[in-house]
Amino acid sequence: MTxxxxxxxxxxxxxxxxxxxxxxxxDTTGHDxxxxxxxxxxxxxxxxxxxxxxxxxxxxAWILLPAWPLGRDYTRGLLGLDQNEMAMxxxxxxxxxxxxxxxxxxxxxxxxxxxxxxxxxxxxxxAERLYQDNCAACHGTEGMGGPGFPVLSDDYWxxxxxPETIATTLQVGINATHPDTRWAQMPAFDWMERSDxxxxxxxxxxxxxxxxxHDGPAAVLFEENCVACHGxxxxxxxMNGAPxxxxxxxxxxxxxxxxxxxxxxxxxxxxxxxxxxxxDAEINLLAVYVAGLGDDxxxxxx
Amino acid sequence: xxxTLTLRERRIGLGLSVALAVLGLAMAAAARTGPMAxxxxxxxxxxxxxxxxxxxxxxDHPEQGEDRLTRYYDAPTRFGIVMTLIxxxxxxxxxxxxxxxxxxxxxxxxxPATSFGRLRPVHTSGVIFGFGGNALIATSFWVLQRTSRARxxxxxxxxxxxxxxxxxxxWAASGYLMGSTQSKEYAEPEWYADIWLTIVxxxxxxxxxxxxxxxxxPHIYVANWYYMAFILVVALLHIVNNLALPVSWTxxxxxxxxxxxxxxxxxxxxxxxxVAFFLTAxxxxxxxxxxxxxxxxxxxxxxLSILSFWGIVFFYMWAGSHHLHYTALPYWVQTLGMTxxxxxxxxxxxxxxxxxxxxxxxxxxxxxxxTLRFMFVAAVFYGLSTFEGSFLAIRPVNSLSHYTDWTVxxxxxxTLGWVAMIVFGAIYTLVPRLSGRDTMAxxxxxxxxxxxxxxxxxxYVVALWNAGITQGLMWRxxxxxxxxxxxxxxxxEAMLPYYAARTLGxxxxxxxAVLCALNCRATMRTAGDRVDATxxxxxxxxxx
Numbered sequence: 001m002t003x004x005x006x007x008x009x010x011x012x013x014x015x016x017x018x019x020x021x022x023x024x025x026x027d028t029t030g031h032d033x034x035x036x037x038x039x040x041x042x043x044x045x046x047x048x049x050x051x052x053x054x055x056x057x058x059x060x061a062w063i064l065l066p067a068w069p070l071g072r073d074y075t076r077g078l079l080g081l082d083q084n085e086m087a088m089x090x091x092x093x094x095x096x097x098x099x100x101x102x103x104x105x106x107x108x109x110x111x112x113x114x115x116x117x118x119x120x121x122x123x124x125x126x127a128e129r130l131y132q133d134n135c136a137a138c139h140g141t142e143g144m145g146g147p148g149f150p151v152l153s154d155d156y157w158x159x160x161x162x163p164e165t166i167a168t169t170l171q172v173g174i175n176a177t178h179p180d181t182r183w184a185q186m187p188a189f190d191w192m193e194r195s196d197x198x199x200x201x202x203x204x205x206x207x208x209x210x211x212x213x214h215d216g217p218a219a220v221l222f223e224e225n226c227v228a229c230h231g232x233x234x235x236x237x238x239m240n241g242a243p244x245x246x247x248x249x250x251x252x253x254x255x256x257x258x259x260x261x262x263x264x265x266x267x268x269x270x271x272x273x274x275x276x277x278x279x280d281a282e283i284n285l286l287a288v289y290v291a292g293l294g295d296d297x298x299x300x301x302x
Numbered sequence: 303x304x305x306t307l308t309l310r311e312r313r314i315g316l317g318l319s320v321a322l323a324v325l326g327l328a329m330a331a332a333a334r335t336g337p338m339a340x341x342x343x344x345x346x347x348x349x350x351x352x353x354x355x356x357x358x359x360x361x362d363h364p365e366q367g368e369d370r371l372t373r374y375y376d377a378p379t380r381f382g383i384v385m386t387l388i389x390x391x392x393x394x395x396x397x398x399x400x401x402x403x404x405x406x407x408x409x410x411x412x413x414p415a416t417s418f419g420r421l422r423p424v425h426t427s428g429v430i431f432g433f434g435g436n437a438l439i440a441t442s443f444w445v446l447q448r449t450s451r452a453r454x455x456x457x458x459x460x461x462x463x464x465x466x467x468x469x470x471x472x473w474a475a476s477g478y479l480m481g482s483t484q485s486k487e488y489a490e491p492e493w494y495a496d497i498w499l500t501i502v503x504x505x506x507x508x509x510x511x512x513x514x515x516x517x518x519x520p521h522i523y524v525a526n527w528y529y530m531a532f533i534l535v536v537a538l539l540h541i542v543n544n545l546a547l548p549v550s551w552t553x554x555x556x557x558x559x560x561x562x563x564x565x566x567x568x569x570x571x572x573x574x575x576x577v578a579f580f581l582t583a584x585x586x587x588x589x590x591x592x593x594x595x596x597x598x599x600x601x602x603x604x605x606l607s608i609l610s611f612w613g614i615v616f617f618y619m620w621a622g623s624h625h626l627h628y629t630a631l632p633y634w635v636q637t638l639g640m641t642x643x644x645x646x647x648x649x650x651x652x653x654x655x656x657x658x659x660x661x662x663x664x665x666x667x668x669x670x671x672x673t674l675r676f677m678f679v680a681a682v683f684y685g686l687s688t689f690e691g692s693f694l695a696i697r698p699v700n701s702l703s704h705y706t707d708w709t710v711x712x713x714x715x716x717t718l719g720w721v722a723m724i725v726f727g728a729i730y731t732l733v734p735r736l737s738g739r740d741t742m743a744x745x746x747x748x749x750x751x752x753x754x755x756x757x758x759x760x761x762y763v764v765a766l767w768n769a770g771i772t773q774g775l776m777w778r779x780x781x782x783x784x785x786x787x788x789x790x791x792x793x794x795e796a797m798l799p800y801y802a803a804r805t806l807g808x809x810x811x812x813x814x815a816v817l818c819a820l821n822c823r824a825t826m827r828t829a830g831d832r833v834d835a836t837x838x839x840x841x842x843x844x845x846x
Contacts, residue, residue: 021600021663023599023662023663024602024662024663028600029604031519031520031521031523031604033448033449033451033519033521033523034448034449034451034595035595036449036523036591036594036595036600036601037594037600037601038524038600038601038603038604038607039600039601039602039603039604040604040605041602041603041604041605041606042603042605043603043605043606043609044603044606044655047606047609047648047651047652047655050647050648050651051609051613051645051648054644054645054647054648055645057641057644058641058642058644058645061637061640061641062637062641065633065634065637066632066633066634066637067634067637067638067641068634068638069634074632074634075634077637081633082633083628083633083636087628094780094784095784096784097780097782097783097784098783098784098785099784100783101783102784122783123783125781125783125785125787126783126784126785126786128789129785129786129787129788129789131789132789132790132791132792133786133789133790133791136789136791141791
């Protein structure tokens with residue numbers, strides 16, 4: 001059997017083409033694959049023009065922009081663009097706009113800043129974005145905290161809620177890897193008899209309701225083990241990271257089961273330090289913002 | 303399956319099954335614990351099942367006569383289509399689940415295996431490799447034989463390819479659930495699975511070349527150029543991107559040999575050419591066969607086919623770096639990626655235009671026949687998403703779209719609108735013929751499937767365009783004081799309506815795919831007396 005289309009019946013002896021397609025008026029190429037044929041349609045001009053346009057576009061881009069490698073170098077392009085320079089330039093433009101007001105936060109007199117309404121009006125949106133992008137993942141978008149993460153919109157503070165102290169906390173973190181980090185270790189009391197732990201947990205959970213029996217054996221246990229950090233009768237306020245136990249703001253919960261869990265395993269909550277991610281001015285800005293979060297609430301007294 | 307083999311072929315199959323079982327046992331015994339041991343166990347079980355299936359039926363069937371060689375061998379295609387449909391339901395089902403998790407993240411079940419990060423590659427590999435890959439292999443066997451007028455070169459290697467490939471897909475998906483990944487997008491499976499796929503793929507390539515070499519046609523049809531490009535280039539991409547050093551021969555972990563920005567460049571050279579040669583070239587082969595067959599029209603322009611083929615093959619290879627605009631990748635590599643992506647538009651549109659022009663003279667069929675309409679919509683979406691791809695590759699455009707859901711929307715306009723639509727068109731053409739029938743069992747269900755698929759695709763893609771552009775604009779907005787106008791979480795909250803819409807769109811598309819699977823099941827169950835088709839000679843037999 002011949003495989004030459006030119007030798008097939010009906011084929012043009014020169015081109016091998018045959019069969020005019022009635023719809024388009026074109027002849028076919030003479031090939032037939034299980035019933036599939038192909039028209040001998042001339043190359044559409046529009047495709048060629050489009051190809052030329054895109055090639056010209058590319059050549060212009062290659063002339064203007066860095067494009068082709070040359071061994072250890074590359075063609076720089078007539079525009080002389082460098083993407084690092086361009087990125088730094090565009091960052092610089094935004095920073096210039098920010099510098100006009102952010103500089104005031106470099107070494108701040110917090111009282112003066114809080115009183116400067118015009119400055120705070122410019123700074124507050126930036127502070128809010130900083131808070132949402134860096135803090136909200138743990139402390140909540142509204143500063144409402146969550147299990148293990150302190151509420152920032154109330155008046156209960158573990159280390160102090162004034163802007164200076166908050167700024168320090170942001171700089172060094174808590175139980176973080178910063179050399180000057182704040183340390184707050186609630187040790188595990190797993191060495192204690194379970195019955196004692198149970199009594200202690202009952203006492204601590206009663207502290208918040210003011211129902212605790214201060215003459216019982218649990219009070220003695222508390223005196224011996226807990227007062228150093230949590231203060232006399234758990235009133236706290238030592239600003240050492242250990243919470244007051246007389247309110248209901250303990251971040252791990254103050255029901256008996258939660259306290260039992262805390263006593264059994266201890267707690268070492270971690271807050272990362274931010275001095276390598278945020279500038280001093282940004283940290284001070286955040287500190288003012290966070291300190292202000294609780295201002296419009298009427299929570300209990302610390 | 304076994305009845306279609308000769309006694310000798312059954313014996314070879316039995317030997318290969320024993321080898322598979324021994325390999326599985328060796329893997330499981332060497333690794334003892336972890337994903338590699340589980341995967342060894344899977345290979346062992348599969349090997350044992352095959353040993354019992356083939357061994358038990360070794361002498362059951364009458365010996366195949368020599369006349370089998372005059373007929374096409376379609377049993378592997380039938381099996382491949384069944385696997386295509388199974389993976390479609392799995393892959394798209396997980397996709398809808400993930401879409402719902404984006405909307406209700408609280409609904410994540412408390413097990414590691416069902417976390418978003420492990421399910422996500424099950425979706426991508428399930429649809430790309432499970433659904434798309436099986437469809438490509440199954441249709442390539444059908445198309446290759448008919449356009450070459452030759453039977454597959456042998457009857458064992460198609461089964462090695464299909465069963466081996468599906469074992470790879472199963473290893474991949476189950477590995478992700480166990481947390482096994484080499485963290486390369488679309489190339490997550492670990493080293494032993496990669497080696498396994500390489501063996502399978504070389505078998506596929508050799509089978510294809512041997513069959514093509516036996517063709518009784520003077521010319522190689524366009525569809526076969528595309529299928530060949532798909533097989534050859536995917537092998538190249540797979541091997542280069544997956545070069546890795548195992549931590550030990552008895553564990554699943556490995557280190558890629560590439561590092562830093564070179565690793566990123568190799569990964570996206572792979573990633574973009576996986577789109578080019580897996581999700582485009584192979585499916586163009588499918589389009590070039592099933593569209594003219596269904597429309598009963600000649601291909602509009604042979605010359606345009608040549609331009610598109612060589613254009614696509616040449617330009618795509620350069621385009622991968624557009625995934626790394628504004629990164630540590632040098633600017634000049636980005637410029638090359640951008641310009642070649644723009645030039646790529648012309649051959650892409652030439653293919654889409656050639657397909658649509660082929661329908662001239664058959665528009666009444668497009669109106670009446672939902673199967674042909676699937677293929678028409680596929681060609682349209684192919685044109686749309688290749689335009690979108692070239693557009694997004696332009697660097698300043700990319701600065702808006704990169705990292706947003708626009709990219710995800712773009713991918714789905716290609717995969718739902720183009721890839722899945724052409725597969726469904728091919729399936730509805732193939733399954734009746736594989737079942738010895740004239741039509742599908744439920745012809746009306748094709749119409750339902752068509753509209754579910756089109757509606758699902760449009761809802762999904764439009765939702766994610768809006769989502770992506772919203773994200774891009776929110777992320778880059780600064781106020782007059784140099785502060786970001788929106789926090790990141792605000793841009794997440796803004797996504798809620800779009801994520802709900804995307805879940806709805808995905809659900810519609812999945813519903814259509816399930817309907818298709820049920821329709822195919824009903825059609826195959828009521829198969830007529832089917833014999834493998836014989837060679838279809840040229841329109842006019844020439845005199846010797």
